[in-house]
Amino acid sequence: MSIELHTWNTPNGRKISVALEEMGLPYKVIPVNIGKGEQMAPGFLEISPNNKIPAIVDPDGPGGKRISIFESGAILLYLGEKTGKFLPKPLAERIPVYEWLMWQLGGFGPMPGQVHHFIALEDEQDRAYGLKRYMAETRRLYGVLDRRLDGRDFVAGDLSVADFAILGWAWRHPRHKVDLADFPNVKRWYETLMARPATKRGMDAKLD
Structure with a gap:
């Protein structure tokens, strides 16, 4: 079913x-x-x-x-x-999955989401304030992710649900006004995931 x-x-x-x-x-x-x-x-x-x-x-x-x-x-x-x-089944291996999943849910989603909101505003003063605040935090979070991926293929060891969660938002990096070339480890991780056939099917699935 x-x-x-x-x-x-x-x-x-x-x-x-x-x-x-x-x-x-x-x-x-x-x-x-x-x-x-x-x-x-x-x-x-x-x-x-x-x-x-x-x-x-x-x-x-x-x-x-x-x-x-x-x-x-x-x-x-x-x-x-x-x-x-x-x-992963072992608790010690699950902990980083939980950590990076919560990191995405609490930051790498809400913050880029604010960028989406303020980019769409017509009032230039409100728009400028919001983008200055939330773009800076969004770039900081990309930096956190880039450091985490230094020497790692995936955020929590093996490929996990945490990677899928983060990928959903990294997919929108053009809307965040983020060039992945500025974050080479994120770029490598992103391209690796997007090259996976199942991930590509999930990204290409018609959701609307």
């Missing part, structure tokens, strides 16, 4: 389509047009109480029972647990 992926063409949505492809799980996309406010529909609220995409419905959840999950980080951890892939 296919997992339902309720989503739209956003960085957070791409995290999940990439993970599903990499894990070899069958899924079907159910577009939620956030530009038209479809995320506020009562039916979507039942599976995503925060009215945010993405959310999934797994008809074959724990105990063979249907389950719905919202929040991209929770979805990635669930899928890793379900498949036993991209989420």
Whole structure:
């Protein structure tokens, strides 16, 4: 049975389509047009109480029972647990996956997201203030990631759900006004991931 992926063409949505492809799980996309406010529909609220995409419905959840999950980080951890892939079993190996997944959720997402917001503003004064503040923090976070990837292929040892989470936002680096050439380790990591056939399928999946 296919997992339902309720989503739209956003960085957070791409995290999940990439993970599903990499894990070899069958899924079907159910577009939620956030530009038209479809995320506020009562039916979507039942599976995503925060009215945010993405959310999934797994008809074959724990105990063979249907389950719905919202929040991209929770979805990635669930899928890793379900498949036993991209989420190490030993606790010591899981810790860096948790750390870098939380790093993405708490910073490398919210901060670039603010850049997206302020770039679109028409008021030049507000726009200039916002971009000065959030672009600086976004570049700082790229620097953190670049240092982490120095001498590493992936952020937490082997390829993991943390990489999928971060990739969803690194994919939007042109909108962040970030040249990956300024962060050579991130550039190498990004190009390595994007060359993977399953990751490419997840990035090319029609989500809208």
